[in-house]
Amino acid sequence: MAASSLFICTPFLLRPLSLKLRPAIKPALSSASSGPSTPALCGISQPKPIKKNPHRSGSMDGQRPSSRNRKKSSYGTSRRSILKKSFSQEQVAFTAPVPDDPIVAIIGGGMAGLICAQSLEKRGVRSAVFDTGMHGFGGRMGTRIIEPQGLVFDHAAQFFSVSDPRFAELVNGWLDTGLVREWPGLIGELEAGGHFTPLPSPPPRYIGVHGMRPLADSLAQTLPNVVRPCWISKLEPFNGRWHLSENGKNRGGFDAIVIAHNGKCANRLLASSGLPLIARQMKRLELSSIWALLAAFDDPLPIPGSRGAPPFEGAFVKGVDSLSWMANNSAKLSRSESNGTHCWTFFSTSAYGKRNKVPQENIPTVTAEKVKADMLGGVQSALGLPEGSLQKPFYIRLQLWGAALPMNSPNVPCIFDPRGRAGICGDWLLGSSMESAALSGMALANHIADYFQSGGAQPDEFAIGLHNDFQPLSGHDIGQFPGLESEKQTEDIRDRELVT
Structure with a gap:
């Protein structure tokens, strides 16, 4: 599903490896380098930890922009900014140096958002997850009792x-x-x-x-900063950081943001955010x-x-x-x-x-x-x-x-705008499954960590997915399940492989 998951993975991007979990999977993983190759996700190889600054405050809160101080500085601690007219809104481009101990806001607590947060923690990058769920985390991983x-x-x-x-x-x-x-x-x-x-x-x-939902809640319990229910209603760039608010309530300042949900709410949030390239890609999703x-x-x-x-x-x-x-x-x-x-x-x-x-x-x-x-x-x-x-x-x-x-996909593991220090993860970037959601979250986390590791000196090298074309997705009405095809579907796949 339909409802990361109802849902599942793209067969033409991630070829099934016929892995057998438990007990056979651990030996298979230990020798994965000699097994069948799989497409590398952006920044997912050879992770490098982020060096933390012990003197930097651990607080997520930042000063909320006001009408008085907003006139003095638009973007960047150096009080310099680059505004480039693109599509229907101005493109924000941060020029402030990347901090030693950055923190990332992740909007959406489904599989992609939770795995992104976990992966950032492994790379030494702090994060905070904001989710709208009234009953629990998980997004499409819904269970009702x-x-x-x-x-x-x-x-x-x-x-x-x-x-x-x-x-x-x-x-x-x-x-x-x-x-x-x-x-x-x-x-x-x-x-x-x-x-x-x-x-x-x-x-x-x-x-x-x-x-399914208890699985998502258990993942959330491993994270240090989670907020639920919380409906982020506004993203505002100011003084080198993204400031988030929920119906006027300040939710803190962050050095990068991740959009880990989609639909009308995500489109509304991005409509005036200063991220026209990301907003355009999100709007193309059906x-x-x-x-x-x-x-x-x-x-x-x-x-x-x-x-x-x-x-x-x-x-x-x-x-x-x-x-x-x-x-x-x-x-x-x-x-x-x-x-x-x-x-x-x-x-x-x-x-x-x-x-x-x-x-x-x-x-x-x-x-x-x-x-x-x-x-x-x-x-x-x-x-x-x-x-x-x-x-x-x-x-x-x-x-x-x-x-x-x-119903369509850009076939890229994640989207990242390095000038706006913002990214998107979700199952739809690779297909329609819990697997593709998790892989997307991992990819974006490692991509952001690599970007921070580089210091942001050459941001254009880290742009990904901002101009990819979308292609239709096929699968069951409730999603894609890698390796789970009927005999007819298996024959069709074999026929296509023979032709190509």
Whole structure:
């Protein structure tokens, strides 16, 4: 998903390495240099630590610009600035020296933002993460728990796969600490009418042990500076730093900024920031809309079998306009089975989401009722049940992911404007997955650390992704999963490889 993740990685940029996590992955990683090569992310090789200045204050706060002192200096501690007219706003170019102990503001606490912060810490660069989540971190890594019944739903990212050794190393650590585990449940394709076909020889699939959001919250707990919920509403360059505010409240001054979210809010934030090149690239991103329906049933759904195999736990639905995915959270997470409930997550197709899109903050009742009926009707059709025979759920909740998944990509691991000391990371830069989100966060962190290490003397050498063209993305409506293709998709990929 749609909803870093609903979601997944770009097959034409990161070729699957057929890595087997646990126990085989550690030996594979230890000899990664002799294995298959993978594209190098910007600044990700041979990391160098940043030398800290012990005399520099650790406070994130900086003086907020005022109408009086703003007239004296626009940008740069030297009171010199370069303003270049570009597109619809002025391009800010900092001329102040890079400090010895810089601090970076990361706006967005999804997979990309959290991994970016972790990677900066490893390079000796301080950061602060600001996230809007009311219930927790994670962005698309959403899990909803309904009490007192104890109902659990992954209502965004459903699972993830691994194809890159850098992401595999992260996942190995999560396995060791019990944050994730392999999902052995049967998944496949479900054709309208109840015709189920398991996916052939799928790679290992991983899920959060208690859902996706607890994984994100655990990542956030390892970071020294996180602020949630916080909706950064303004970015203002002043005196050589970026000053952030939340509806007039000062949130501190920073030496660089990272935008780790997208959609209307990110576009609004960048519209008058002084970063026209970054703003232009963000505006070129196209996002799908997908409806998520959470439903809990008293009795098991009549799942069609396949050659004596156990009932499927997840299925990519084909031939049903209102449905693209269905998953049994109770079986997957093994938390709701004991109380006899059966919790399912259903996702619409992106085409259906587009036709029925409304403001997600204020969904009209008539639209909500129509979508519920259409999606439950889609479940009935997909399972091949007689009309009107699907049992009524005792709990149901509808959510619209208005900015669900990227539909195009610049195929670059990160975007960085060295003159404005600002960057972007996110799954959409490489594809649409938790893996691509993590790789993007790593790439930008190392790129920024290298930029700081250089002292910023030759900024143009660190510009990346500011002019890349976008290309359409392909994959499932709920994202890309490296190595998880049907037989037909595998044949198509082989045909393309033979031609090229």
